[in-house]
Amino acid sequence: MFKLALASLWNRRGSVWLTMVAIAISTLLLLGVERIRVQTQENFANTISGTDLIVGARTGSTELLLSSVFHIGNLSNTLSWQSYQHLRELPGVSWHIPMAMGDSVQGLPVVATTDALFDYFQYGNKRHLAFAAGDHFASSDTLTVAVLGYEAAQQLQLNVEDSLTIAHGTGEISFSQHDAHPFTVVGVLARTGTPIDRSVFVPLAAQGLVHGDYLPEDTSGAHDHDHQHDEHNHDHDGADEDHAETPPVYTLSAVLLGLENRALALRLQRTINTYKGEALSAIMPGLALQNFWRTLNLFEKALMSISVLVVITGLLGMLTTLLASLRERRREMAVLRSIGAGPVTILGLLVLEALLVTLAGITLGTVALFGVLFLGTDLLQAKLGIQVAASWLTGRELYLLGAILVAATLLSFYPAWRAYKNALADGLTVKL
Amino acid sequence: MSTCVELNQLRFSWPGAQSPLLSIPNLSLQRGERVLLRGASGSGKSTLLSLIAGIHTTGKGQVQVLGHDLACLTQRQRDRLRANDIGYIFQQFNLLPYLSAHANVVLASQFSPARRQRLGQQSVDLAAQALLERLGLSARQQQQPAHQLSVGQQQRVAAARALLGSPALIIADEPTSALDQEHRDGFIQLLFEVCEQQNTTLLFVTHDATLAPLFPRTLELSAINHAPSSSEGQHV
Numbered sequence: 001m002f003k004l005a006l007a008s009l010w011n012r013r014g015s016v017w018l019t020m021v022a023i024a025i026s027t028l029l030l031l032g033v034e035r036i037r038v039q040t041q042e043n044f045a046n047t048i049s050g051t052d053l054i055v056g057a058r059t060g061s062t063e064l065l066l067s068s069v070f071h072i073g074n075l076s077n078t079l080s081w082q083s084y085q086h087l088r089e090l091p092g093v094s095w096h097i098p099m100a101m102g103d104s105v106q107g108l109p110v111v112a113t114t115d116a117l118f119d120y121f122q123y124g125n126k127r128h129l130a131f132a133a134g135d136h137f138a139s140s141d142t143l144t145v146a147v148l149g150y151e152a153a154q155q156l157q158l159n160v161e162d163s164l165t166i167a168h169g170t171g172e173i174s175f176s177q178h179d180a181h182p183f184t185v186v187g188v189l190a191r192t193g194t195p196i197d198r199s200v201f202v203p204l205a206a207q208g209l210v211h212g213d214y215l216p217e218d219t220s221g222a223h224d225h226d227h228q229h230d231e232h233n234h235d236h237d238g239a240d241e242d243h244a245e246t247p248p249v250y251t252l253s254a255v256l257l258g259l260e261n262r263a264l265a266l267r268l269q270r271t272i273n274t275y276k277g278e279a280l281s282a283i284m285p286g287l288a289l290q291n292f293w294r295t296l297n298l299f300e301k302a303l304m305s306i307s308v309l310v311v312i313t314g315l316l317g318m319l320t321t322l323l324a325s326l327r328e329r330r331r332e333m334a335v336l337r338s339i340g341a342g343p344v345t346i347l348g349l350l351v352l353e354a355l356l357v358t359l360a361g362i363t364l365g366t367v368a369l370f371g372v373l374f375l376g377t378d379l380l381q382a383k384l385g386i387q388v389a390a391s392w393l394t395g396r397e398l399y400l401l402g403a404i405l406v407a408a409t410l411l412s413f414y415p416a417w418r419a420y421k422n423a424l425a426d427g428l429t430v431k432l
Numbered sequence: 433m434s435t436c437v438e439l440n441q442l443r444f445s446w447p448g449a450q451s452p453l454l455s456i457p458n459l460s461l462q463r464g465e466r467v468l469l470r471g472a473s474g475s476g477k478s479t480l481l482s483l484i485a486g487i488h489t490t491g492k493g494q495v496q497v498l499g500h501d502l503a504c505l506t507q508r509q510r511d512r513l514r515a516n517d518i519g520y521i522f523q524q525f526n527l528l529p530y531l532s533a534h535a536n537v538v539l540a541s542q543f544s545p546a547r548r549q550r551l552g553q554q555s556v557d558l559a560a561q562a563l564l565e566r567l568g569l570s571a572r573q574q575q576q577p578a579h580q581l582s583v584g585q586q587q588r589v590a591a592a593r594a595l596l597g598s599p600a601l602i603i604a605d606e607p608t609s610a611l612d613q614e615h616r617d618g619f620i621q622l623l624f625e626v627c628e629q630q631n632t633t634l635l636f637v638t639h640d641a642t643l644a645p646l647f648p649r650t651l652e653l654s655a656i657n658h659a660p661s662s663s664e665g666q667h668v
Binding site: 339 | 485487507508512520522528529530535539543593
């Protein structure tokens with residue numbers, strides 16, 4: 001019966017092939033969307049790890065997360081240098097990375113920070129940043145140095161020892177260039193698959209220099225948004241040994257904190273949130289990422305429902321093909337009946353055919369998926385910025401494939417039932 | 433000689449029809465008999481055959497095939513009886529076009545364990561080969577897809593499929609109407625030979641009166657069918 005079904009399908013291979021391709025494409029789409037969804041979520045969760053708290057001025061957790069981890073958007077509030085000094089003195093803090101944002105290079109965000117970033121920042125599975133070329137800020141004697149993320153270096157076509165100009169503000173085209181202070185590239189980071197890749201890092205002091213924070217009096221007046229001098233700045237007492245008398249910048253966008261003990265995070269978060277000197281908020285990156293991802297749920301669902309609809313279209317195509325073939329196959333059914341095939345056998349034959357076509361379609365789709373993944377990973381990464389790994393099918397993906405198969409089998413019962421009725425009514429005499 | 437097919441007080445009408453199509457008081461075919469049943473087109477020949485083959489069941493009366501009262505059998509049992517003991521040859525388009533001639537012949541015995549058993553030690557493949565060869569198909573022709581064969585060859589393949597595994601009854605529904613006279617007589621001759629060898633009953637139905645001299649027994653459907661409307665012909 002299996003051979004019979006195969007032979008019969010082979011006989012109609014033209015339409016069967018098309019049906020199979022339709023199912024394969026819908027399978028490819030469904031799996032692809034599922035994979036991109038999962039991987040995006042994973043990449044998303046991998047953007048930061050090991051950081052226990054992110055501290056910024058009082059703001060929403062999503063806003064703080066977006067600006068500090070994804071370098072998207074602009075924090076309207078900043079925290080003072082003094083608050084930063086307070087933070088790093090808190091008990092249990094083992095490392096701290098200050099960050100000041102607001103400038104850009106051809107649309108790429110500039111993050112002013114310290115070498116602590118290269119020493120302590122972790123992403124993915126607790127991986128540290130690595131240099132593809134060059135070294136960190138302190139490797140050079142000059143102040144105006146920059147370290148580029150992997151993609152940033154490619155996009156700007158810059159390498160170590162090249163120079164670049166930073167623009168004020170975050171627009172792609174800026175009318176205010178800090179061209180009085182050209183920066184020299186001292187390092188290029190290895191690819192991380194996180195927003196780090198698309199960022200330009202400069203030392204805090206260099207940012208202070210170009211913005212005039214380093215000078216006793218800021219006279220330009222054009223810079224007004226990321227270094228509003230609130231009163232706290234002037235209370236600065238210079239207690240910090242590392243950073244001499246004058247702070248490199250007056251304000252920071254965010255501070256990443258690593259703790260000696262993870263369990264301290266909750267208590268410390270409370271301490272920071274209730275800090276009297278300035279209104280601060282501290283967020284736990286893992287939790288904030290999860291919350292943020294939840295808000296993206298809608299898009300995820302929309303994408304998934306579209307691919308489910310495509311699968312349904314594919315299956316309806318199969319249903320149509322099967323139904324259309326019934327008429328021309330009545331003679332075939334009569335012959336089978338004449339040699340003793342019962343109506344149930346004929347019903348089974350049609351269901352089996354649908355099962356085979358779907359199975360072949362699913363297999364083809366899965367193979368195509370892996371083909372795309374193996375051949376197109378670099379292209380996807382480069383053109384769309386989507387990172388998808390060619391890993392083996394997950395349980396959920398197998399479950400989706402199984403669902404397609406079950407749906408196809410259930411659908412095929414309709415044409416099979418029609419064939420069954422035809423077989424009973426026609427008997428051996430078919431009037432064509 | 434035992435009875436192969438026996439009809440008693442058979443009355444049959446299609447659902448919705450006012451008068452019965454068939455009304456046959458009695459008809460019996462003996463084991464090994466070769467009978468020609470002649471009737472005009474639309475006189476109910478095919479219907480009668482599907483009743484004997486157990487595709488349809490009668491409203492009234494009795495159809496006995498090899499001692500089984502078909503009305504007492506379930507659909508499944510009738511299908512099995514047909515697979516095991518009845519070979520059926522159509523007017524045309526007997527074969528599954530996408531299978532080879534040989535595969536078409538073997539197919540019938542796949543539905544029937546009894547046929548395979550009757551072949552004894554002989555493998556189904558070899559038996560089919562031998563039978564096809566006897567009916568004049570070369571080994572190469574046997575492997576060709578059925579739709580590439582000539583109509584005459586197709587009918588011989590159909591005969592081989594019906595005959596393989598020695599069923600008790602062969603029902604042939606106008607198997608020669610697509611053949612020219614020369615092929616027709618040759619085909620019938622071959623059919624007779626194999627039937628005789630296997631002691632198979634042959635019920636051969638045709639509208640062609642010129643075949644009558646070839647058969648030992650000829651029945652006119654109009655003579656055995658007492659249904660009132662049968663002679664007036666069917667609505668076409």
